[in-house]
Amino acid sequence: MSTIPLLVCDDSNMARKQLIRALPSNWPFRISQATNGREGLEAIREGLGQVVLLDLTMPEMDGFGVLAKLREEGLQVDVIVVSGDVQEEAVRRAKALGAKAFIKKPADPLQLAEALNALGVDIPLTRAPSAPAEAFSDLPNVSFRDAFREVTNIAMGRAAELLGRVLGVFIQLPIPNVNILEVGELHMTLADAQRGERLSAICQGYIGGGIAGEALLVFHDAEINDVAKLLNTQEDESAKLEMLLDLASIIIGACLNGLSEQLNINLSQGHPLVLGQHCPIEDLIRINQRRWKRTLAVEISYSLEDMDIHFDLLLLFTEDSLPRLREKLDFMID
Structure with a gap:
């Protein structure tokens, strides 16, 4: 059987x-x-991608x-999108631009074999085990940070899909930023990101399977009225607060459920709590600095x-939580 050049284009190892x-x-x-994306496009131009497995959320150039x-360049390539962004609009746009199939991560x-068969690649549709790692050359090395970023990326996409349906808009997804931070570094990160703005913040705790933490959702006060209009929410303070709590439950709940599913754990979620309303980030940090010590911090901006x-x-x-997370991710990687 002659070989077919296949390109895997994704920023995550x-x-x-x-x-x-x-x-x-x-x-x-x-x-x-x-x-x-830029590297992938160049590889395709060089003939390395008759079939392309393409991510959507990438630096330099997205999918x-x-x-x-x-x-635009008239390159004849069969593209299968494999993405954590599972919004209906993302699927529609990808197919409108020429993708032959869309598979959600992981x-x-x-499903991958079915998509390849649909391209004319003759592969039996059985659940025969995939080839062992040693059958492939140049499998990328995966660090803890890269693995956790990818798991978070998938969970983030699930949350965006639900949020997009609630708000009736397309959600643009970032590449999650994953860092292990000391308390002072976390405060500096928060303060630098929100300098000079007045904020409202909702916190929700979670615990399970040896893993625990808190999710913090920050709303910019200048934008809350616009969100209220999208949801036809009344403009009094109590209605807006209820709206923020509902949005926090949707975003945080969907993201944590996505993590639970991938890590095969059950994360119990606490009730969302208001940490601060209409206050500068410095006040929010001062009020809650005892809550946050050395931490694995994941930053996502929808x-x-x-x-x-x-x-x-x-x-x-x-x-x-780090040892347990490392154990779970090592199992997924290997």
Whole structure:
């Protein structure tokens, strides 16, 4: 069987490794990898991607940009999008730009085989085990930070899909920022991101399976009225507060459920609590500085397309959670 050049284009080492290992055991591919859209586009121009497994959320150039460029340059490539952004509008846009199929992360091997078969690649649709790691050359090394960023990326996409349906808008997704921070560094990060703005913040605790932490959702006061209009919410303070608590439950709950599902744990969620209203970030930090010590911090900023509205989500895991998280991620990586 002649080999087919297949390109895996994703900024995450974890995602590329999972995808390569999800390929059917009788794979007829010559595999190349790209870590962002620009790199992927160049590889395609060089003939390394007759079939492309393409992520949407990437630095340099995202997957939508790659698809648009392929069309603009008339490059004949079969693209299967594999993404954590599972919004209906993301699927529609990707297919409108020429993607032949859309698979949500993490990719199911059978769905991947079906998508490849639909391209004319003759692969039996069985649940035969994927090829062992040693069958592939150049599998990327996956660090804890990269693995956790990818798991968070998938959970973030689930939350965006639900938020987008509630608000009736397309949610633009960032690349999650994952860092282990000392308390002073966390305060500096928060203060630098929100300098000079007045904020309202909702906190929700979570615990389970040896993992615990707090999710902090920060709303910019200047944007709350616009969100209220989207939801036809009354403009009195109590109605707005109830709206913020409802949004926090949606965003935080969906994100934590996405993490629970991937890590195979049950995270019990507390009730959302108001940490501060209409206050500068410095006050929010001062009020709550005893809550946050050394922590694994994940920063996510959801933006609403064509609107000056965004929500900042921080997932703050306790230092004691790190060993258990490493154990869970090591199992997923290997």
